[in-house]
Amino acid sequence: MTRTALIIGGGIAGPAAAMALQKAGIDPVIYEAHPTGADGVGVFLTLASNGIDALRVLDADKPAVAAGFPTPGITLRSGTGKRLGESRTGQSLPDGTTSHTIKRADLYRVLHEEASSRGVRVEHGKRLVEAEETGDGVRAVFADGSEAVGDVLIGCDGARSTVRRIIDSAAPAPTYARLLTTGGYARGVRVDTDPGSYEMIFGRRAFFGYAMAPDGEVWWFANVPRRDEPARGEVEAISADEWRRRLLQLYAEDAGPAVPLIQATPETMPMSPIHTIPHLPVWHNGRMVVIGDAAHVPSPTSGQGASLSIEDAVVLGMCLRDLPSPQAAFARFEAARRPRVERIIKWAARINNSKAAGPVGRVVRDAMLPMILSMTADSKALKQAYDYHIDWDRPQWTA
Numbered sequence: 001m002t003r004t005a006l007i008i009g010g011g012i013a014g015p016a017a018a019m020a021l022q023k024a025g026i027d028p029v030i031y032e033a034h035p036t037g038a039d040g041v042g043v044f045l046t047l048a049s050n051g052i053d054a055l056r057v058l059d060a061d062k063p064a065v066a067a068g069f070p071t072p073g074i075t076l077r078s079g080t081g082k083r084l085g086e087s088r089t090g091q092s093l094p095d096g097t098t099s100h101t102i103k104r105a106d107l108y109r110v111l112h113e114e115a116s117s118r119g120v121r122v123e124h125g126k127r128l129v130e131a132e133e134t135g136d137g138v139r140a141v142f143a144d145g146s147e148a149v150g151d152v153l154i155g156c157d158g159a160r161s162t163v164r165r166i167i168d169s170a171a172p173a174p175t176y177a178r179l180l181t182t183g184g185y186a187r188g189v190r191v192d193t194d195p196g197s198y199e200m201i202f203g204r205r206a207f208f209g210y211a212m213a214p215d216g217e218v219w220w221f222a223n224v225p226r227r228d229e230p231a232r233g234e235v236e237a238i239s240a241d242e243w244r245r246r247l248l249q250l251y252a253e254d255a256g257p258a259v260p261l262i263q264a265t266p267e268t269m270p271m272s273p274i275h276t277i278p279h280l281p282v283w284h285n286g287r288m289v290v291i292g293d294a295a296h297v298p299s300p301t302s303g304q305g306a307s308l309s310i311e312d313a314v315v316l317g318m319c320l321r322d323l324p325s326p327q328a329a330f331a332r333f334e335a336a337r338r339p340r341v342e343r344i345i346k347w348a349a350r351i352n353n354s355k356a357a358g359p360v361g362r363v364v365r366d367a368m369l370p371m372i373l374s375m376t377a378d379s380k381a382l383k384q385a386y387d388y389h390i391d392w393d394r395p396q397w398t399a
């Protein structure tokens with residue numbers, strides 16, 4: 001039986017896995033590379049209804065929901081302001097809870113607080129550099145020279161995972177999705193949308209999305225197409241003022257509030273390329289496994305990265321609880337999770353392509369989107385993404 005677990009990475013999957021393993025009777029310790037918790041404001045994300053439902057299994061949903069605000073719907077528009085259609089960001093859970101928008105740093109914070117309040121130990125400043133099996137366990141080595149041992153090692157170390165490469169040295173690198181992304185928070189700009197709904201604009205040159213928080217602050221993001229992958233450091237080398245100037249130019253001809261929102265934002269988030277990992281061939285090896293972004297990176301377009309990471313954590317806890325060996329548990333985990341996450345990643349990649357459409361593709365997209373949306377509003381793909389409930393009491397070998 002598995003008794004102790006080394007959890008590498010204390011982002012979203014890490015504390016969720018720690019709580020799930022603890023619920024399964026396993027003693028976890030989280031090792032996080034950063035010396036402190038997530039600082040600053042940073043990006044915001046959709047915690048979809050399926051992610052909230054998975055947190056509910058751990059009785060950890062309430063603080064996450066309280067830190068965000070409900071955003072169940074999306075209105076899609078073209079750059080001319082034409083309404084292309086509506087979509088949803090999730091289902092309503094039985095008590096009426098819908099998907100929420102939350103700052104990633106706040107989600108990190110509440111999950112950490114929740115895990116710590118349950119006695120989970122978190123060691124900061126521990127960057128994993130190596131790991132190996134020792135026969136009946138696994139040994140982790142950190143950049144500061146310290147070591148830790150446990151029965152299993154769970155890689156929750158995100159899109160640039162070290163554990164992924166330790167498990168399989170031939171693991172593919174993340175793929176560039178032909179989009180750059182940034183965002184920010186603006187006050188004092190009047191937008192004609194109610195709190196609770198995203199407006200997303202397929203602009204002439206770039207994609208823009210925003211939602212208004214209950215206190216009137218507008219949270220926005222921009223997706224800027226760029227065909228070739230930027231060289232390392234290239235995007236970061238461009239100053240924030242220069243990016244602001246470029247963004248203002250990109251959205252200058254579009255209807256909607258992109259320009260005043262960008263102007264009113266004190267500090268835009270650093271621009272960064274979007275990467276995905278649609279298919280990682282090897283998820284586990286012996287006593288080590290990757291979950292969350294370390295195993296699969298959907299594009300932010302899916303609105304599912306965090307939610308899938310939390311689902312992974314809960315299902316992994318059940319597998320380790322129910323299967324006699326780590327190897328059997330990890331195989332069962334992969335069988336339960338791979339088809340779902342890869343289906344969602346494929347679906348999001350299709351939407352990404354329409355964000356990066358050229359002039360001809362754009363005309364086709366704007367003409368077709370209303371029809372596609374009306375067909376998909378209740379589609380199997382959406383239902384499969386959001387209508388996912390984990391029954392903690394159901395033994396995994398019969399799942």
Ligand SMILES: Cc1cc2nc3c(=O)[nH]c(=O)nc-3n(C[C@H](O)[C@H](O)[C@H](O)COP(=O)(O)OP(=O)(O)OC[C@H]3O[C@@H](n4cnc5c(N)ncnc54)[C@H](O)[C@@H]3O)c2cc1C
Binds near residue numbers: 011104128301
């Ligand atoms: C711009 C943007 C927008 C997004 N929007 C959404 C959205 O709307 N909805 C959504 O669900 N998801 C969204 N995502 C994705 C979401 O943030 C991720 O899917 C989610 O954070 C994955 O959680 P994770 O715990 O697997 O990885 P992370 O949150 O990246 O956490 C990994 C942790 O591991 C630590 N770490 C890394 N290497 C090591 C090491 N060697 N040793 C120890 N610790 C290490 C890191 O410091 C970090 O704390 C977005 C992402 C981005 C970038």
